[in-house]
Amino acid sequence: xxxxxxxxxxxxxxxxxxxxxxxxxxxxxxxxxxxxxxxxxxxxxxxxxxxxxxxxxxxxxxxxxxxxxxxxxxxxxxxxxxxxxxxxxxxxxxxxxxxxxxxxxxxxxxxxxxxxxxxxxxxxxxxxxxxxxxxxxxxxxxxxxxxxxxxxxxxxxxxxxxxxxxxxxxxxxxxxxxxxxxxxxxxxxxxxxxxxxxxxxxxxxxxxxxxxxxxxxxxxxxxxxxxxxxxxxxxxxxxxxxxxxxxxxxx
Ligand code: NDP
Numbered sequence: 674x675x676x677x678x679x680x681x682x683x684x685x686x687x688x689x690x691x692x693x694x695x696x697x698x699x700x701x702x703x704x705x706x707x708x709x710x711x712x713x714x715x716x717x718x719x720x721x722x723x724x725x726x727x728x729x730x731x732x733x734x735x736x737x738x739x740x741x742x743x744x745x746x747x748x749x750x751x752x753x754x755x756x757x758x759x760x761x762x763x764x765x766x767x768x769x770x771x772x773x774x775x776x777x778x779x780x781x782x783x784x785x786x787x788x789x790x791x792x793x794x795x796x797x798x799x800x801x802x803x804x805x806x807x808x809x810x811x812x813x814x815x816x817x818x819x820x821x822x823x824x825x826x827x828x829x830x831x832x833x834x835x836x837x838x839x840x841x842x843x844x845x846x847x848x849x850x851x852x853x854x855x856x857x858x859x860x861x862x863x864x865x866x867x868x869x870x871x872x873x874x875x876x877x878x879x880x881x882x883x884x885x886x887x888x889x890x891x892x893x894x895x896x897x898x899x900x901x902x903x904x905x906x907x908x909x910x911x912x913x914x915x916x917x918x919x920x921x922x923x924x
Pocket of ligand 1: 691694739867
């Protein structure tokens, strides 16, 4: 009985930011449990190669989650080709590590637009196309939506992920009537391009030192939690923000 609850056969899943990193690991996990997966990302070459590597059951579409018209069109297209949408995972995200006193208005806006507004718009459009009986939305939030993880400078990122977590709680209440569950996972530091780009090397040492488990997380460790939340095994979970951080925020 429990094994069957995890199965996603016949389900259609959209994973934003699925071309690499945590999103790509989520694509693998959802595919392994039987879902047809649509990767929606800006990274066309990587996304197309990733989709092809599964040998079927995974497709790639170009999407900028900040372009609300494109988001609407993409979900309408996926729903018309596949009869609806069952699962959305929002992994598209960007970070910024500038000191707040140097942060340009454009940089703040971009982080909020991708992480917070992009997540909301995708969740809303997915919900419009979810089949009768409901669906599951899993946002990749962050422990940085719960704590200000000083000494790193990331006011915009923290604010964007805090917004994601509260939007998730709001949407969980609003969409419950339609049988749609909405949850977020809140990872600690995971070794991906996001944690490499524009980050001094000694920050990694600092992150490891502050993590009780003593290492960074791996994308597949986040993906297994996402697959659980996407499945019927989590049928009584909605509005939850699930920390998965090697104990970082437990101090
Ligand atoms: P990656 O940078 O490896 O992956 C993010 C993906 O999202 C990239 O393919 C990126 O493309 C894409 N993307 C960025 N902006 C957009 C956009 N506007 N529209 C569509 N796709 C976009 O990062 P991670 O896998 O590490 O991060 C995935 C999620 O997990 C993010 O939301 C991040 O905030 C969150 N997270 C990550 C943690 C970590 O330590 N790695 C910790 C906690 C949360 P491109 O490269 O072209 O920008």
